[in-house]
Amino acid sequence: MKAISSRDNPLVKQVKRLRESGRARREAxxxxxxxxxxxEAGLDAGVAFDSLLIAESVLEQTEIRSLLARxxxxxxxxxxxxxxxxxxxxxxxxxxxxxxxxxxxxxxxDPNQDWLVLDGVQDAGNVGTLLRTAAAAGVREALLGPGCxxxxxxxxxxxxxxxxxxxxxxxxxxxxxxxxxYRSQVVVTRLDGATPLWQAxxxxxxxxxxxxxxxxxxxxxxxxxxxGIRIPMAQGIESLNVAAAAAICxxxxxxxxxx
Numbered sequence: 001m002k003a004i005s006s007r008d009n010p011l012v013k014q015v016k017r018l019r020e021s022g023r024a025r026r027e028a029x030x031x032x033x034x035x036x037x038x039x040e041a042g043l044d045a046g047v048a049f050d051s052l053l054i055a056e057s058v059l060e061q062t063e064i065r066s067l068l069a070r071x072x073x074x075x076x077x078x079x080x081x082x083x084x085x086x087x088x089x090x091x092x093x094x095x096x097x098x099x100x101x102x103x104x105x106x107x108x109x110d111p112n113q114d115w116l117v118l119d120g121v122q123d124a125g126n127v128g129t130l131l132r133t134a135a136a137a138g139v140r141e142a143l144l145g146p147g148c149x150x151x152x153x154x155x156x157x158x159x160x161x162x163x164x165x166x167x168x169x170x171x172x173x174x175x176x177x178x179x180x181x182y183r184s185q186v187v188v189t190r191l192d193g194a195t196p197l198w199q200a201x202x203x204x205x206x207x208x209x210x211x212x213x214x215x216x217x218x219x220x221x222x223x224x225x226x227x228g229i230r231i232p233m234a235q236g237i238e239s240l241n242v243a244a245a246a247a248i249c250x251x252x253x254x255x256x257x258x259x
Contacts (some may be wrong), residue, residue, distance in 0.1 A: 001054075001068075001073055001076040001077065001078050002076070002077050002078070003077070003078050003079075004053070004077045004078070004079045004083070005079070005080060005083070007083065007086075011051065011053075011077065012079075012083065012087065014028070014030075014099075015032065015053070015087045015097070015099065016086075016087065018030055018031060018032050018099070018154075019032060019087065019088075019089045019154060022150045022153060025102065025150070025152065025153070026102075029101055029102050029104075030050055030099050030100065030101060030102060031099075031100060031102050031152045031153070031154060031157060032089055032097060032098070032099060032100075032154040032157070033049075033097070033098040033099075033100055033154070033157055033158075034088055034089060034090050034093065034094055034096070034097050034098075034154060034158055035090075035094040035096065035158070036063050036064065036067055036094065036096060037161065037162070038098075038157065038158060038161060038162060039052070039067060039096065039098045040067060041161070041162030041165055042098065042100055042162070042165055043067075043070055043071070044162075044165075045162075045165035045166065047100050047101070047165065048100075048101070049071060049075060049098045049099060049100050050075065050098075050099040050100060050101060051075040051076075051077060051098070051099045052068075052071055052075055052076050052077065052096065052097070052098050052099070053077050053078075053079050053084065053087065053096070053097045053098075054068070054076065054077070054078055054079070054095065054096050054097075055078075055079060055080070055081045055084040055093070055095040055096070056078060056079070056080055056081055057081050057095060058094075058095035058096060059078060061095075064095070064096060067096070081095075084097070089154035089155060089158070090154075090158065102152045103169075105168055105169065105170065107168075108170075108178075108181075109141040109143060109168065109170050109178065110141055110168075111181055111182050111183045111184075112183055112184070112205060113140060113141050113205055114138070114139045114140070114141065114205050114206055114207070114208070114253075115139070115141045115142070115143055115182065115206075115207040115208065116130065116131070116134040116139050116141070116142040116143070116208055116210075116246070116250075117142075117143045117145070117175060117178075117179065117207055117208060117209040117210070117221075118130060118142070118143070118144045118145065118148050118210055119145050119147070119148075119175060119209060119210070119211045119212065119217050119218055119221045120145065120146065120147035120148060120211060120212035120215065120218065121144075121147075121148050121149065121210065121211070121212055121213065121242060122147060122148065122149055122212060122213065123149065123213055124149040124153060124155035124156045124159060125155070125159045125243075126149075126159075126213065126241070126242055126243045127144070127148060127149040127151065127156045127159065127160075128155070128156045128157070128158065128159020128160040128161070128163070129159055129160075129243040130210065130242070130243050130246050131151070131156075131159075131160040131163040131164060131167060131169075132159070132160050132161055132162075132163040133243065133246055133247045133250060134163070134167065134246070134250060135160075135162075135163040135166050135167055136163075137247075137250035137251055137253070137254050138254060139167070139208075139250065140166070140167060140168055141167070141168050141170070142167045142168070142169050142170065143170045143172055143175060143178055144169070144170070144171050144172070145172055145173075145174070145175040145221070146173060146174075147212065148171070150171075151164065151169050151171055152164065152169075175209075175221050175224075176220050176221060176223075176224060179207060179209070179221065179224035180224060182207045183205075184204050184205040184206060184207070185204060185205070185206050185207070185226050185227050186206075186207045186209060186224050186225045186226050186227070187200075187202075187206050187207065187208055187209065187225060187226070187227045187228075187229060187249075188209045188211075188217050188221075188222050188225040188227075188228055188229075189210070189228070189229055189230060189231065189245055189249065190216075190217075190222070190228045190229075190230060191230055191238070193228060194228035194229050194230040195227065195228065195229050195230070196229070196230060196232050197229050197230065197231050197232065197248070197249060197252055198232065198252070200227065200229050201256070202249075202252060202253040202256050202257075203253075203256050203257050206253065208246065208249060208250065209221060209222075209224075209225065210242050210245065210246050211242070212242075213241075213242055229249070231245060231248055231249070
């Protein structure tokens, strides 16, 4: 393991750029994973980490030592806590930070499988939670349109807690042609003229479309829907957080398929 103590170290400067800039991440093809669980999830999925930074104060922790045993010594760097605190994308750093390559998927999403489709979902926590929920529900294709938080940003990666490593992720410039090529139902949640969720047949493949926190699904994307559904809620409550709504819909589909 090598030691780094200078803020002028090239690796330190690179980590700062990756933390702060989506453009830097795209150009380098790298992103940051903060925390033992997230790094372990990447290793379990076969990710070859570019390098790993470990704060001095956590170096002897059992879970850290177990993790480091899985990663070549050549890419491990020990840094002072004061330096690590300025590198982590988290408000409360975990003490271990990994640089990993951003996977590139060239294939189009499978039009015969379930899709999670996000239209302008800007909040990193919501995007990560949506991906994590979709993965838990058995969805394997996720499409993110313009205006969404960058799927491989450190904050989205942290919120996804490993979901990015099991999903096929597609960041697309236009959702409309992608949805037009889908071979089964395209479903959007809405309030007016919609079928109650519990009454809809959700057993066939579905492209689930969820919109931005404030504006919902755009008109052009909503026009591609073949079914509108609404989640029955208590009187006086008009809407749910987008991640909560998606969890209800996806697991209702999973429930129906288990019958």
